[in-house]
Amino acid sequence: GAGVSQSPSNKVTEKGKDVELRCDPISGHTALYWYRQRLGQGLEFLIYFQGNSAPDKSGLPSDRFSAERTGESVSTLTIQRTQQEDSAVYLCASSTRTSTDTQYFGPGTRLTVL
Amino acid sequence: AQSVAQPEDQVNVAEGNPLTVKCTYSVSGNPYLFWYVQYPNRGLQFLLKYITGDNLVKGSYGFEAEFNKSQTSFHLKKPSALVSDSALYFCAVRVNAGNNRKLIWGLGTSLAVNP
Numbered sequence: 001g002a003g004v005s006q007s008p009s010n011k012v013t014e015k016g017k018d019v020e021l022r023c024d025p026i027s028g029h030t031a032l033y034w035y036r037q038r039l040g041q042g043l044e045f046l047i048y049f050q051g052n053s054a055p056d057k058s059g060l061p062s063d064r065f066s067a068e069r070t071g072e073s074v075s076t077l078t079i080q081r082t083q084q085e086d087s088a089v090y091l092c093a094s095s096t097r098t099s100t101d102t103q104y105f106g107p108g109t110r111l112t113v114l
Numbered sequence: 115a116q117s118v119a120q121p122e123d124q125v126n127v128a129e130g131n132p133l134t135v136k137c138t139y140s141v142s143g144n145p146y147l148f149w150y151v152q153y154p155n156r157g158l159q160f161l162l163k164y165i166t167g168d169n170l171v172k173g174s175y176g177f178e179a180e181f182n183k184s185q186t187s188f189h190l191k192k193p194s195a196l197v198s199d200s201a202l203y204f205c206a207v208r209v210n211a212g213n214n215r216k217l218i219w220g221l222g223t224s225l226a227v228n229p
Contacts, residue, residue, distance in 0.1 A: 043204070102160050106157055
């Protein structure tokens with residue numbers, strides 16, 4: 001079946017502009033996660049959704065970052081007033097509800113802030 | 115604080131030789147442990163996981179990993195490396211604690227398999 005998809009694959013923006021990143025999880029996966037991967041770094045957790053609620057948003061780096069999810073489907077990560085340090089690959093993953101779930105990742109969105 | 119360490123930034127092995135990519139963790143509670151692989155310009159792919167039971171876990175592409183509770187390690191192994199195994203490998207851990215689903219990640223180990 002279809003995996004996790006993300007759009008756009010690449011986004012170049014100017015400092016100060018807002019951007020929206022989209023994630024389509026695997027059908028039937030109730031949990032959805034956003035991570036950030038800076039060049040040469042590991043993954044940094046941003047936020048976790050169970051359904052359309054976010055039990056853990058502890059990783060959002062500032063109030064410029066927000067995310068929402070519609071039901072158990074699409075999620076959007078919004079970054080307002082982008083800064084150069086926001087440049088990274090933003091990865092989305094989804095999983096089933098069970099406690100031993102495996103997270104399956106999308107290909108990521110590469111964000112470059114000029 | 116919970117953490118995952120991958121002590122080697124890079125591992126080089128010759129094709130056909132066994133490979134090991136190391137991972138140690140520090141968490142409170144029972145850990146769920148994962149290995150993922152990242153090929154250039156591609157997303158993260160799940161390799162294997164340890165939840166409970168047999169300490170030796172077998173996964174995709176001939177990889178396996180051994181959970182060692184006393185050493186808090188979960189090293190990734192393969193008996194005979196292929197050039198196509200060259201990629202970035204990440205170890206991750208999740209604590210089995212209620213609704214906490216967050217994965218804590220190592221910084222990755224770059225594996226180079228030389229022909």
